[in-house]
Amino acid sequence: MDSPKNVDLIIHAKWMIPVVPSNTCFTDCSIAIDNNIIVGIKPSDSIDQYFDAKEEKHLGNHVLMPGLVNAHGHAAMSLLRGYADDLPLDTWLNDHIWPAEAQHVSAEFVKDGAELAIVEMLSTGTTCFSDMYFFPDQTALAAHNAGMRCQISIPILEFPSAWANDADEYISKGLAVRDNYRSNELVNVVFGPHAPYTVSDATFERIATLAPEIQAGIHVHLHETKGEVEDAVAQNNKRPTQRLFELNVLTPATQCVHMTQVNEDDITLLQQTGAHVIHCPESNLKLASGFCPVDKLLKANINVALGTDGAASNNNLDMFGEMHTAALLGKAVAEDASAIKAHQAIEMATINGAKALGMDKLIGSLETGKSADMIAIELDNTEQAPLHDIISNIVYTHNGHRVTHSWINGRLLMDERQLTTLNTREISHKANQWQERLRKN
């Protein structure tokens, strides 16, 4: 037998949910990491035969699993958490969110807000997030500084903002950001046409041409509300999915966010094009946008990932809460208590998110050859006992606050709930300052 291979780190975990293979939980399992890559997963009582580690970590009451992928959000909007709630969608946007954004959004706002969001996401088990907001360079910088993996969408719409004046400028400034992060291991920049009702055919066509040329994904709000679809049909005599399909926007690199309105034609188009759906259950509920038929989409072999949306419409970024809501709501919407099983909710929050973002060769599961993007959750407490079923427990009884450790690309970013790269005191202080500045007169 060969002598054990030298590696950087071995983690011994009481339980491990690798996600691939599906619906599996190992007991007393160890994982070997070398050069930030998972190099082996073995039973704890035999790992020593294969690997010899510089450092070992024992997580005796914990479950180790892949870090969560928050596939849709607007990180900087954490500064607007609780700023305006319980309002009809148009009042919320027209009278509160948009005026606040018009007055306050700046590079500083976005950097401070993104840092605030990253603290919350890291603390609750997210290791990769997808973002769409103005000043994407600032969100990218905040993620880079924190050591967090992300997909940054270049915001593209026909209307001016503090960041750009028209679609051409959004695209050109965005491509410059993409260029800056070309060789960055953690930051991936893609196209983010805002929505069918804010982006023209010409702009969509330009994105559809550029995206495959530079191998960039497309992230777009689609079919968020019944009103959006009805208005589009009245205007164009076609549903937004059909319009985007005809403009060549729907591809295997396209992420369709929300999809609360789905008919058989939409399903056929999603199947035919390989486009992904990002489900944001808590935001959809809070804004009374409608119900995404997740069970129907999964049964049609459409990839469904999970996102929190921004904190202004959620109002938290805890992906464990989102998994819980997705699993519960998916059953009720399907009228089937056996729909959206616990392991499927975990898959939506991990491997499906990785697939949607085109990162599934790298993250989304604990498998040899993948990046060490992992979290540990402590299960040793009375509120979670008994532990008849670990996977059920993670989805139905767990909250993000039980996450104790987080690694991204092999780097330990949270250790016993202490963040290692972020100054939470300073970030809180800035959030409180923004609270004062944003106060309505």
Place this chain on the structure above:
Amino acid sequence: MDSPKNVDLIIHAKWMIPVVPSNTCFTDCSIAIDNNIIVGIKPSDSIDQYFDAKEEKHLGNHVLMPGLVNAHGHAAMSLLRGYADDLPLDTWLNDHIWPAEAQHVSAEFVKDGAELAIVEMLSTGTTCFSDMYFFPDQTALAAHNAGMRCQISIPILEFPSAWANDADEYISKGLAVRDNYRSNELVNVVFGPHAPYTVSDATFERIATLAPEIQAGIHVHLHETKGEVEDAVAQNNKRPTQRLFELNVLTPATQCVHMTQVNEDDITLLQQTGAHVIHCPESNLKLASGFCPVDKLLKANINVALGTDGAASNNNLDMFGEMHTAALLGKAVAEDASAIKAHQAIEMATINGAKALGMDKLIGSLETGKSADMIAIELDNTEQAPLHDIISNIVYTHNGHRVTHSWINGRLLMDERQLTTLNTREISHKANQWQERLRKN
């Protein structure tokens, strides 16, 4: 001016949500407690003029609010948390829950399970719970020993269990339990006819006669699923609400649990009789039972309280999560983002619960003359910043794990997250032993 009155305790809180008056949050507010009763609420900078306390407590980053009322559950079923999930309702009951109960439910099971549930409920802000299960004497005893307030329903059905053989025996044994706790300040025993499909007309009539005589409430599962209502209509040619109305079971002391199927006739009967609705959103979603039209009920001036149901169908007893789900789901079901506002969700979990249980003269709000049943929640953390709106924050971003203190009837039962009356280590140990005993072969 009079000299300050001597009192037992003054608590100075950064924020206070008294619940009555509605939708109010005081800043820098103090509350005086004497002989377990709230004797005054004043601005912190003037409380000294009114009261002189033996003990003062400063909660400088906390919100103080009434303890939560979990208006429906089956505490002992916490031992079956995660035992069987993601199954159709009939498979779940027939092949898993009922066989496990038939084999294992005993006085010991109920006492150990109730203690486990009480740890979780106290730790997450519940100070009063309503329970319906076999061996109600054991649940009552566990609550009494812990110092927790509760309503214990005498389980009544026509079928035998380990506790009783027929409806007469359930009632007579249950009335003996009620007699034992007659002078107990914390334990209130009421009638708990299980459901229209498990209880005969004769038994309902007997309960309808007894209940007003001894001034006991009635707690009943009603319209949990579409199937229940359809079967009843097929059998009796009337909906269960109509049948219960005709049997005089619907009164202002009656708590109708679930009500996922509600038509205009049902609303009229609820209005006419003053019966209460207990909404259990997470259980209804998880079992795909249907959607309770909460907004419609509230607009019809029907009192709607909130419950977690048992941990086997939730799978947690965190009433903050339940408030969150109730607020989100209520908007989506009403197709109105302004429905079920944050303060209404808090009311459902406090004063409405107290009303449903006939305890609103005693608990459910922080008001002079009421019992000191209170909780404190710490808000000083990055994950909750900024604090634009405390009431929104409590409902939409908070989780029960932020509750730091809990008082019931003036007694401190949780101090800086440490329970003062329960041995959590021993309770966890027993839960783990039950996990082994319950393991399926």
